[in-house]
Amino acid sequence: MNTQFAFTGLNPFDDPLDRIFAEIALSIQLPPSLHDKAKGREKAVRTHLEGTAAFQDQIEHFYPQGSMAIDATISTRGTDDEYDLDLVSQLGGRFRSMKPLDILKELEKAFADYPVQRIRRQTRCVTLYYADKMHLDVTPALRNSGTAERESFITHAKGPQPSADDSFVDMNAYGFAEWYRERTPLEARMAEEFHRRWRNLERSGFRAEAEVDDVPDQADFVVKNVATLALQLIKRFRNIVYAGYSGRIPPSVMLSFYAGRAAQPNTALSVMVIRISKWIIADIENATLYGKRLHVTNPVCEDDVFTDRWPESVDQQNEFARHLRALVDGLEKMRQGEMFPDDMMEWLRGNFGDRVVTRATENIAAEVGDAIQNSQQLYTRRGGLIIPKPAIITGSVTAATVTAPTVAAAKPHTFFGKKI
Structure with a gap:
């Protein structure tokens, strides 16, 4: 660096x-207080996932991406007091042999009893909706071996049924955040x-x-x-x-x-x-x-x-x-x-x-x-x-x-x- x-x-x-x-x-x-709360929720979400049978010993890295990673988060589109925050869960082991939609469904299932207002499976992530209007997106990723640090494939699957459009999309959110901070x-x-x-x-x-x-x-x-x-x-x-x-x-x-x-x-x-x-x-x-x-x-x-x-x-x-x-x-x-x-x-x-x-x-x-x-x-x-x-x-x-x-x-x- x-x-x-x-x-x-x-x-x-x-x-x-x-x-x-x-x-x-x-x-x-x-706000700084919600920034601190987001950090606490990031840790709590990882702890919860690691405590489930499906994700135990399967999380290689868990880190913020997007605006959360570069400290540029603002209120959500059309609102003044709602915030979308993004996390990446880099997975290993058995997830490497699974299809994109199956990984997303497995992640959604793991949050079934998580104490939030609502859980929604999206095309590339699972979103947790909190009572204080914070939304936390958890994106599953698989490490792209032989490439730059944490370059990964993320899931893309609209559902509810498998489709020919389902795919893995290359990304390196971690590397981009490092580039941004350098600039x-x-x-x-x-x-x-x-x-x-x-x-x-x-x-x-x-x-x-x-x-x-x-x-x-x-x-x-x-x-x-x-x-x-x-x-x-x-x-x-x-x-x-x-x-x-x-x-x-x-x-x-x-x-x-x-x-x-x-x-x-x-x-x-x-x-x-x-x-x-x-x-x-x-x-x-x-x-x-x-x-x-x-x-x-x-x-x-x-x-x-x-x-x-x-x-x-x-x-x-x-x-x-x-x-x-x-x-x-x-x-x-x-x-x-x-x-x-x-x-x-x-x-x-x-x-x-x-x-x-x-x-x-x-x-x-x-x-x-x-x-x-x-x-x-x-x-x-x-x-x-x-x-x-x-x-x-x-x-x-x-x-x-x-x-x-x-x-x-x-x-x-x-x-x-x-x-x-």
Whole structure:
């Protein structure tokens, strides 16, 4: 493994525009307490499987994959407080001679008495549904001998009866997570600030809707760099624009690939969202130019195709490119101060969801209010005073107001008397 360089990173809360996006990200990502609970459930699920006759001494590795492996989990599509988490159970022994559907049925049977609300066998995994709206996908895998570490075949079988379409699909989720972490090193200043804000928000009760447990003081903060934060925002944007769509949507693992590929430490948050989006748009345009569907593979396993089930057509990928262009256009207008405050709030709510944008602005209002009560000012690294425009907090300013949030020269009590 290559040695990573240490990066300071930019604090998005220093920038009035990036601040609202950072607050949105805080509102959608897996809370630290649920992150700890997920770890506990991962262990409990493995212990349960190993305690059954079918899986005793048959589990070679048990590990997270997807967003859970790279600390990029956000709320599930169409929701604000449900989370999908993914685990891989690498199996050995007798499972190597079984068919895909038989393995999935065996896994489903092993969870028959597991204490969750519901159990569902999917095409490639078995999903456990918990009462607190967490969903845990357990994907069975068989080691592909002679290949990179943990490269495996996962099951693909729709059921309920065996089909000619049943197969084993090559994948290396473990290797991809390692690749992603290498591409997205820790940005210390950003991570520390987010850790601080997580603890403050949880203690003040702002996230009571999404969790039950208190967060231990020493809980590790999980989002460590701006690329992952931008990835979470793009995933949220995708979830909102496809909220009423019944078909397949752009896969999270594909978006994660582009975040890793476009990663550039010490970049502003809104700039990173634009950068990742433009990278995706460029590849879609290039594929469309030749009448081909977008083809994205795991950088450490070319037979692991991230786009094997999406896009289903050139038109489908072009639709996503149009959505991304609208996202980029809106962000660039905001960065250039070309969007009126009321329009900005409407755009944010339309693209990231009314509830989380409202929660984010309430968090900003609360922090500004606390700073005023404590006779504190919020300063940038260069000594400028961060003044959230009223529209950023409430959306109530008229079009005649200044069109973008600003960083003003530091003056005593600049926003005293402002209505938050």
